[in-house]
Amino acid sequence: MASRPFFAARLEDRFSRLVGRTLERRGWEESIISYTGYGTSEQLRILARVVLRPSDDLGIVQAASALIYRRGWRNFINASKVSPRVTVVIDDVRIPIEADRNGYVDVRVRNPGLTPGWHNVTLEGEGGASAVAPVQVIADDVDFGIVSDIDDTIISTWLPRPLIAAWNSFVLTEQARQAVPGMARLYQKLLAEHPGAPIIFVSTGAWNTYPMIQRFIARHGIPNGAMLFTDWGPTNTGWFRSGQDHKRRCLHELARDLPGIRWVLVGDDGQHDPELYAEFASLRPEHVRARAIRQLTPGEHALAHGLPMEVPAHEAEWAPDMAPEVRAPDGDGLGDKLRELLTPQD
Template identity: 75%
Template sequence: MAARPIIAARVEDRLNRVANRLLDSRGWQESILAFTGYGNSEQLRILARIVMRPSEDLGIVQAAQALLYRRGWRNFMNAAKVDARLWVVIDDTRIPVQADRGGYIDVRVRNPGLQPGWHNVRLEGDGGSSALAPVQVIGDDTTFGIVSDIDDTIITTLLPRPMLAAWNSFVLTEQARQAVPGMARLYQQLLTAHPGAPIVFVSTGSWNTYPMIQRFMTRHGIPRGAILFTDWGPTQTSWFRSGVDHKRRCLRELARDLPHISWLLVGDDGQHDPDLYAEFASLQPGHVRARAIRQLTPGEHTLAHGLPMEVASDARWQPDTAPEVRAPDGDGLAAQMNDLLAPGR
């Protein structure tokens, strides 16, 4: 018999159902938030969320202001639709899928013949809503890809100190976020040198920040790719989700879904990326080409940990393959990787 969900999950589920009834009575409508997925010649990974939103009653000026001057907390104002279903529509194929308790869709469906490149997959909800989910189909002959962290790797957020994280996530306007110098240029150069290669962003951030992160990447020239966030709410068995376990699971899934790709793993030394990447390179050496670690400044380390430098782990894995390079920005990392990642090596 399945174990009963913990009280936090039961309370959250109850509140979601009550909220759905209340919002429905006030005229809120079903809405599909489509996230960027990936796939291969055999299957596609579709990512989305079904939520309740107010009807479109904002004027043009108000809507423009909401988009251009949006504070972080607005990204979290969504209500999950309970027991939601939708259809994945690809040409004449219609595939029914069920959202999880948080309204999230994370499913793999058969690829009916989409060729390598970018495609838009149509999602249709039972409530009449629809959306287009971008999916990158990766060719079977592609052997290189990039996995990138987000916080303090491409965007400076000064995580994980709680007060600073809350200020950056909930208070600052989007235009106040700063990009890490040189990272967009590094990724553009690497993907130009490896046509058709994917970039996948793996982060412990919340799915609610997805629209903001997408706009940030567009403004700063970060190449588009699948984004794998997590839900910050309780699970069926625990009060809080483990960020390290989330990243570890994402790396395993990428190795399984795209077995022919050897990844460049890019992160920073502010949290667990060096240890996690070294562990993965030791356990899956055929799936890791190299590791690139962005070095935080002493000030950033102090804000993140209360110490002016990274504290090395005595238990850190030491992989025999997958060399590691470190630098404070993208240009420094690029200078060290020119020969390491040259095509044909």
Template identity: 75%
Template sequence: MPSRLFIASRIEDRLNRLANRFLGRRGWQESIVAFTGYGTTEQLRVLARVVLRPSEDLGIVQAAQALMYRRGWRNFMNAAKPGAQVTVVIGETRIPVEADRGGYIDVRVRNPGLPAGWHTVTLEGAGGSSTLVNIQVIGDDVTFGIVSDIDDTILSTLLPRPFMAAWNSFILTEQARQAVPGMARLYQQLLGAHPGSPIIFISTGAWNTYPMIQRFAARHGIPQGAMLLTDWGPTQTGWFRSGTDHKRRSLRELARDLPNIRWLLVGDDGQHDPDLYAEFATLQPEHVRARAIRQLSPGEHTLAHGLPMEVESDQRWEPDIAPEVRAPDGDGLGEELAALCSPTQHDAQR
């Protein structure tokens, strides 16, 4: 790790400090944005972000309509509060934590006794703000879980072409976003067959879009689960973050945090999911149950890459286990996965 931040990060930090002073004088208030977390009976991963936001005086009906029809750019109307002091409150246990330079909180804390299931944890800010965070505690006997990409896997965004990505992220209204057919049904069936199993969403999308994605998932019946997104800003070593590295690191963290689980890895063939999943299945085969790749249509491939076909893989991984299935939608993937992910087949492989 370099001793001094990259110049872009230093510029970003200074702009954040100036913005915090200016917006504080303008009446913007501290707010904690909660992100769904996960954990075990031993530890919990708490995810959130502390930001400054303008106060809004909308009625209940107006607020609901604003959320449904708001343009995507409004998801980015906040300012990070670096170094904010926050207390994680779990029953009688109080754990002080500090936000990073982007206002993000990503900490692992000891589980003081929460049993398996869904729970709410309170986050209290030093400025008087507070929020509730949903956390799924995964039982020690759970050995199946789903890792899912978001873009073009559950939500049609036509990434990564820059113009289309900007259109979908900043201009398009939330109601206009389309779900990939059959994916909600597939996830509901899989999790119904494996009670207590988690679904974790990993994406290169920005954390700012988290509230929109969460509302989208709820509207379309996609099961609730933790989302591991990223920050589009500069890093400590460069101008841009690597989406591939983010996904690779997230998979390694899941293998470490939840060592008993063998994952069904679900993605699409529009970006790097096939290579990443094959790499992970090769390096850590004990953590992968199967791989499911949604096949984009020629039109979607053209918008994503300028080519009406899947981009050839740069690497050739040959995992010994973890079979891969492909289909254009959730229903097709479900047919291919019926035998691979059935509870009886799972028990036979343990």
């Protein structure tokens, strides 16, 4: 018996199609937003989204130097194009695909011969739009990688308190956002010690914030890498997506796509990272080298949970068959403790 999508998802699809037709009559045009992907010698993971945007972008785009003064809500001015067709172009290879009901492209295609390193893949829409998506091809002999959370791990966002999150996402200018001290140095050093290794950012944040996060990490010297966000709103099975399930699924997908890599999992103790990372390390110990948890201050915990929480005093904990865990309040502290764990294994 065929199953139907959740009724809220069906309503959203109808509304999106109605809005799309209306906007196209008003002159809005197809646009492709490309995201950073990753791959191996065998396959590439291509990420993008097809949306409708006003032809002049409502006058939002000013000089490039003014981008850091954009308020967060400007990242949300677009409308998804429902199930559009897109062609992935890699050299002389053309691969037709169909995006999902919200215009998202998340496909794995055969690598036609791209060598290890960074490459550009072209995406062409049926409405004439095109975009270039960067893809990092990871060599088969690379066995080290970093998985990093974003909120309160590399950027102080004071999540998940709804009012503060909304203020940070929709009102606060980009240049006012603060980086967590030492995280850029930590990632730079780890990747310098392991040439060709990837860093993958996994977040429960919305894909709409991707351009802002990209500019943020570039501005603060954080290494570039693929980002795996989620889409807010109804799904085929319910009203909202589960952030924990999204992160859990991303970790298992990375283990499947990059089976030779043992990851350093970096997160914070403000939400569910310690539990999720411990679960993954217990289920797939061969894919985890270490777990690094940034400790929020009592003030950050109070903003995140409404009550101050005691910061754990232990420095490391592990089970017999589980990768060790270290905790520190910033990137420099985590780096010192990780160095003791990683050096003997390299």
